[in-house]
Amino acid sequence: MVHDRSSAESLLQGRNRKDIPATRRATVAPVTGPESAELGPGSWALALVPRLAQFAAVARHEHVTRAAHELGMPQPTLSRALVRLEDDLGVTLFARHGRTLSLTPAGHAFRTAAERALADLERATEAVRADTDPAAGKVAFGFLHTLGTETVPGLLRAFRADHPGIRFQLVQNYGEAMIERLRAGDLDLCLTSPVPDYPDLVARRLDEQKLRLVVPDDHPLARRKRIRLAEAAGELFVTLEPGYGLRRITDALCAEAGFTPRVAFEGEEAETLRGLVAAGLGVALLPPPAVPRPGVAELTVTAPRAVREIGVAWLDGRVDPPPVAAFKKFLLSRRGALLP
8 A cells, every 4th residue: 555665665664673662663463364465464554554544634634633523533542543553663653742743754754655545545446336336337348359340339339228327348359368358357248159168157158150151252162152061171271360269160160071171371350361261362161241341252051050159258156246237137138139
């Protein structure tokens, strides 16, 4: 919590510990438990947090009685708290003048750090509360690049018709990257494919999307409407990079058709692959485009069944804030009607 390293660090650790009387040296008990993993054993921050507001009020008023009235606590209790704070720090923060107080140089340095810490905490609290507001909170939502042209904009438009105040933090990425961000707490929900099957996640199938074999429009196969995937065994393929869900589906479908695809190019975005097919670099298994692409022909794959399942996933055991719960319910209600 202490941010002013030049002044506060020397204050908390003692400018010269051997010059501080034993009765005035720090006596803060070490902090243990899960919190200490981040803040460290014997964390000053954890020990001081409850007393920062008390110190700041007294520093502001320079009068214990008036500060106690503001805080709604007995004056003797506040006085004892100040004495304990100074004893724990091993530093005199206030000079006493009867009923009034004035800050010592160390007190001025500590007040700067304390007020900054309290202000940061207030801003963080307001931000967290705002994000969980049922009417105007925030949803961190991830989705595949191939769903970003029509599917996701349509979903958000329909949802916001009934929830106009809810905000979205949107992330486009491939499936495994979004799953890692779910686990890290960066995302609340994600639309992905294949539907993940991990013990720490909950996933629900929402829809499926047919995949087509995309070939250059001057390719001999371009005259066909339908094709068995095995007929493309001798073709060069352009695919997404390993780790992408569509790449795994492509490899699995080709294996089911009895061959391993010869890969001419690996990319990161489906529409780039469609453009490379148009340029004659190979063929590709892709979902339908949002807008027809010139230079290619798209063939229905009759065998094996070429589809990809689209699902929504979230972290198991996580308690959803109201905005997230509302959007999750909306997505689940679109089962079978997710895609345009």
